[in-house]
Amino acid sequence: MPSFERTFSLKVPSSTENLALIRDFVSNIGSQVGFDDNEVARIALAVDEACANVIEHAYGSDTTRVVTVRAVVDEDALRFEIVDNGLGFDPALVEPLQVEELIRQRRSGGLGLRLIRQIMDDVQYHIGPGGKNELLMVKKLKKT
Numbered sequence: 001m002p003s004f005e006r007t008f009s010l011k012v013p014s015s016t017e018n019l020a021l022i023r024d025f026v027s028n029i030g031s032q033v034g035f036d037d038n039e040v041a042r043i044a045l046a047v048d049e050a051c052a053n054v055i056e057h058a059y060g061s062d063t064t065r066v067v068t069v070r071a072v073v074d075e076d077a078l079r080f081e082i083v084d085n086g087l088g089f090d091p092a093l094v095e096p097l098q099v100e101e102l103i104r105q106r107r108s109g110g111l112g113l114r115l116i117r118q119i120m121d122d123v124q125y126h127i128g129p130g131g132k133n134e135l136l137m138v139k140k141l142k143k144t
Contacts, residue, residue, distance in 0.1 A: 006073045014055045014065040014084075022051050022069055026080065029071045033078055033141060043078070043139055046119040049112040050082045050135050058086025058133060075141070077121075082135040088127045 030040035
């Protein structure tokens with residue numbers, strides 16, 4: 001069990017207009033825990049993609065719904081959890097192709113989860129009771 005843990009939470013209406021606010025939230029936390037600017041930008045991109053997927057696919061752009069972003073920091077990792085009550089999906093159905101291969105095949109869509117998996121160290125998806133969807137993304141902290 002971690003010796004310390006800090007938790008932050010942001011709840012916003014399900015609108016793409018709030019993606020900048022979410023990126024700022026993620027970037028501020030990433031910077032505070034010691035990631036460099038490049039890594040902070042990559043982590044913010046991963047969380048942005050996850051939230052954009054919720055807004056577009058889980059909620060069908062219904063702005064009356066809420067997206068929750070939780071961040072948990074301990075001595076080992078920075079964890080982001082995206083929570084929604086929209087339509088769930090099975091991430092196992094997303095083939096683990098490289099982005100370059102998708103471009104070569106001229107596929108559209110489906111890049112978000114692949115991108116998230118490339119950026120983050122661990123990605124898990126759970127469908128909980130009452131249709132609660134949780135996407136957990138973990139980035140390990142650099143040991144000094």
